[in-house]
Amino acid sequence: MTGTSHHRQERLRREAEAELRDRQLPSWKGRVLQRIAVEHGNGWYPLLNESTPNTAADRPDAVVVGPLGVLVVLLRDAEPDWEDTRRAFVWTAELLAGATTDAGAVTEAVARVVVVHPADHRGRTGHTGEHLAITEAELDRVLVRGERLLEPAEAWDIARHLDARTRDLTPIMWNPRTVPQQRGPRRAGGSGLFEVRDLRRERVERALQRPFRDWRVFLDDTQLGAVRRSYSGPARITGPAGTGKTVLALHRLAHLARRTPGKLLFTTHARSLPRIAAEQFRSLAPHLVQRVEFTHLHAWARNFLTERGQPADVDEQQVEAAFEAAWCSELSAPLRAFRSSRYYWKDEIDRVIKGRGIGSLETYRTVARKGRGRPLPSELRAQVWRFYCAYERELSARDALDHNDVLTRALTELDHRPLPEQYAAVVVDEVQDLTLVGLRLVHAISGDGRDQLLLVGDGQQQVYPGGWLLSEAGISVQGRGEVLRRNYRNRAAVLQEAAELNAVNRFDDLDGGPTVALRSALPVLRGGRVVRWAGTDQEAALVAALRELDDHADTAVLTRTNAAAQRWEEVLRAAGFTVRPLDRWDGRTPGPVHVGTVHRAKGTEFRAVFLPDDHVPSTAHRDEVEAADRHRLVARTRARDHLWIGTLTG
Numbered sequence: 001m002t003g004t005s006h007h008r009q010e011r012l013r014r015e016a017e018a019e020l021r022d023r024q025l026p027s028w029k030g031r032v033l034q035r036i037a038v039e040h041g042n043g044w045y046p047l048l049n050e051s052t053p054n055t056a057a058d059r060p061d062a063v064v065v066g067p068l069g070v071l072v073v074l075l076r077d078a079e080p081d082w083e084d085t086r087r088a089f090v091w092t093a094e095l096l097a098g099a100t101t102d103a104g105a106v107t108e109a110v111a112r113v114v115v116v117h118p119a120d121h122r123g124r125t126g127h128t129g130e131h132l133a134i135t136e137a138e139l140d141r142v143l144v145r146g147e148r149l150l151e152p153a154e155a156w157d158i159a160r161h162l163d164a165r166t167r168d169l170t171p172i173m174w175n176p177r178t179v180p181q182q183r184g185p186r187r188a189g190g191s192g193l194f195e196v197r198d199l200r201r202e203r204v205e206r207a208l209q210r211p212f213r214d215w216r217v218f219l220d221d222t223q224l225g226a227v228r229r230s231y232s233g234p235a236r237i238t239g240p241a242g243t244g245k246t247v248l249a250l251h252r253l254a255h256l257a258r259r260t261p262g263k264l265l266f267t268t269h270a271r272s273l274p275r276i277a278a279e280q281f282r283s284l285a286p287h288l289v290q291r292v293e294f295t296h297l298h299a300w301a302r303n304f305l306t307e308r309g310q311p312a313d314v315d316e317q318q319v320e321a322a323f324e325a326a327w328c329s330e331l332s333a334p335l336r337a338f339r340s341s342r343y344y345w346k347d348e349i350d351r352v353i354k355g356r357g358i359g360s361l362e363t364y365r366t367v368a369r370k371g372r373g374r375p376l377p378s379e380l381r382a383q384v385w386r387f388y389c390a391y392e393r394e395l396s397a398r399d400a401l402d403h404n405d406v407l408t409r410a411l412t413e414l415d416h417r418p419l420p421e422q423y424a425a426v427v428v429d430e431v432q433d434l435t436l437v438g439l440r441l442v443h444a445i446s447g448d449g450r451d452q453l454l455l456v457g458d459g460q461q462q463v464y465p466g467g468w469l470l471s472e473a474g475i476s477v478q479g480r481g482e483v484l485r486r487n488y489r490n491r492a493a494v495l496q497e498a499a500e501l502n503a504v505n506r507f508d509d510l511d512g513g514p515t516v517a518l519r520s521a522l523p524v525l526r527g528g529r530v531v532r533w534a535g536t537d538q539e540a541a542l543v544a545a546l547r548e549l550d551d552h553a554d555t556a557v558l559t560r561t562n563a564a565a566q567r568w569e570e571v572l573r574a575a576g577f578t579v580r581p582l583d584r585w586d587g588r589t590p591g592p593v594h595v596g597t598v599h600r601a602k603g604t605e606f607r608a609v610f611l612p613d614d615h616v617p618s619t620a621h622r623d624e625v626e627a628a629d630r631h632r633l634v635a636r637t638r639a640r641d642h643l644w645i646g647t648l649t650g
């Protein structure tokens with residue numbers, strides 16, 4: 001430390017001592033608060049609780065706003081009760097509500113609870129479920145070291161907001177009415193919409209330059225509303241691709257975790273998404289990660305049945321063999337005559353008959369089969385039913401269960417014997433891909449209580465056939481929900497390319513709620529690059545295009561089928577690239593080129609995405625054309641900056 005800065009520190013310390021003199025603080029608390037107050041010289045704005053040192057157990061002694069975020073500081077001789085630290089956080093978070101900075105609305109992700117103990121404290125320190133515990137000797141950990149979360153102007157705005165919101169907190173060492181001299185770049189006059197939009201763009205651009213996405217994103221007003229709102233029953237978030245639905249869902253989980261005891265559940269249909277969401281949640285709220293279970297729905301059902309001593313393993317080969325046996329029998333002949341595709345009839349069983357939990361031909365005759373193409377005549381339905389019964393017999397003969405059986409059994413078991421302990425909240429992402437039985441299961445897990453169930457999805461991104469009405473699962477969202485419109489992921493050129501697809505939303509029109517199509521989404525980021533390639537030697541073209549990229553980090557080659565993904569893996573390895581299959585990715589390491597199916601990439605994003613032509617056979621069936629367009633929409637909207645689309649000719 002130089003002589004001058006030492007002198008300045010000493011002056012600040014004496015000023016702090018004078019400000020705190022009347023408080024009659026125990027000496028160690030006085031020292032800590034002085035130290036915090038001195039940090040004002042480094043861009044921190046301390047606010048002291050009016051009652052300190054006689055602070056209530058569940059209130060902070062100080063709230064300090066600065067470059068490393070908002071610290072909710074509790075000075076305690078002994079380890080506090082976790083409920084008290086949580087309440088102190090919630091109290092502060094509620095004061096933060098409505099705070100805005102140039103970058104947008106403030107989220108709770110910028111705040112954390114820090115419990116400070118005296119230097120001779122012998123108890124535990126470090127991270128607990130709810131807070132970070134340190135001794136007074138370790139204050140640098142929270143005041144000096146760590147990730148920079150707030151710009152100087154943002155910290156100032158938040159500190160002033162807190163001062164204005166409550167009389168319980170008093171600024172020390174700074175005056176909310178005096179504009180600080182050394183401030184970071186601020187908006188220069190005016191508040192036109194255009195300018196606000198530019199600022200948001202600038203901030204998102206900055207976040208994109210970091211190696212990983214900035215999960216402490218400042219949510220926009222609609223997102224923030226949905227994070228903090230208390231819903232009296234099940235609620236629903238919709239919005240086109242890239243509008244921040246998953247971000248919102250994770251913030252809401254953190255928000256609810258801080259307010260309620262008990263476990264929370266994040267689930268979805270796709271196997272890879274929970275792992276990635278868990279990583280994102282970890283960087284958003286590391287101390288709460290133990291409280292949230294991230295599991296795809298089939299794994300949840302399997303674990304649940306296993307715990308209850310019931311069989312739950314699915315042997316894919318046996319399932320395949322059972323279907324093949326039925327398909328090879330004469331029972332499939334009328335089906336083939338109507339639609340030759342084996343996949344179509346497999347979907348009919350998986351997504352319509354078993355997926356909807358249809359137990360009799362009478363019910364099957366009446367079901368709407370939305371999005372499944374030409375209606376099935378009644379006589380053909382009877383034949384499909386016979387085919388389905390043959391498949392079931394083949395399964396039993398092999399003593400095998402398919403994935404639908406596992407969900408159905410879990411639902412029955414839950415009906416019989418509910419969970420011993422309810423989840424505090426359940427969030428379902430990509431809800432449009434669940435079957436009706438899957439939806440009933442999440443509803444049975446969550447119940448209808450306040451804030452218990454949040455459904456997040458977008459009908460334009462449905463990649464599995466079949467649909468349902470929420471009411472068929474006994475769920476009513478009755479105006480409880482939000483529609484997001486601002487696309488933060490895709491640069492304008494990429495968004496435009498994806499929005500041109502005619503991805504018919506067969507899902508949301510079922511519920512009649514408000515929806516926004518991708519083409520009406522509002523792009524936040526400018527620029528972007530779309531390359532359309534057409535020719536015969538696609539492998540050479542894609543490899544050359546990949547080589548042209550200045551950086552391969554965060555790049556993906558996405559395919560329609562597993563077989564195509566495997567083939568591309570080999571091609572890229574042979575060309576010298578390091579490749580990682582998407583199903584082994586946890587969203588953390590951006591290093592090698594990722595290769596996988598679009599299904600595996602659901603809910604994720606990459607800087608550059610390559611979509612080679614997969615020889616999709618052309619079809620005249622409307623449902624298949626629509627499904628292919630939805631699939632393409634999902635694929636294209638995975639790209640943030642750069643999109644490469646291949647077309648094989650000849």
Ligand SMILES: Nc1ncnc2c1ncn2[C@@H]1O[C@H](COP(=O)(O)OP(=O)(O)OP(=O)(O)O)[C@@H](O)[C@H]1O
Nearest residue numbers: 217218219220241242243244245246247488489603
């Ligand atoms: N308010 C915001 N400000 C800046 N960036 C944001 C904001 N909200 C979301 N983002 C960013 O936008 C991208 C898309 O967010 P997210 O994955 O939550 O969207 P989504 O609606 O779930 O997309 P999809 O339906 O395609 O899976 C992410 O990189 C996220 O960090």
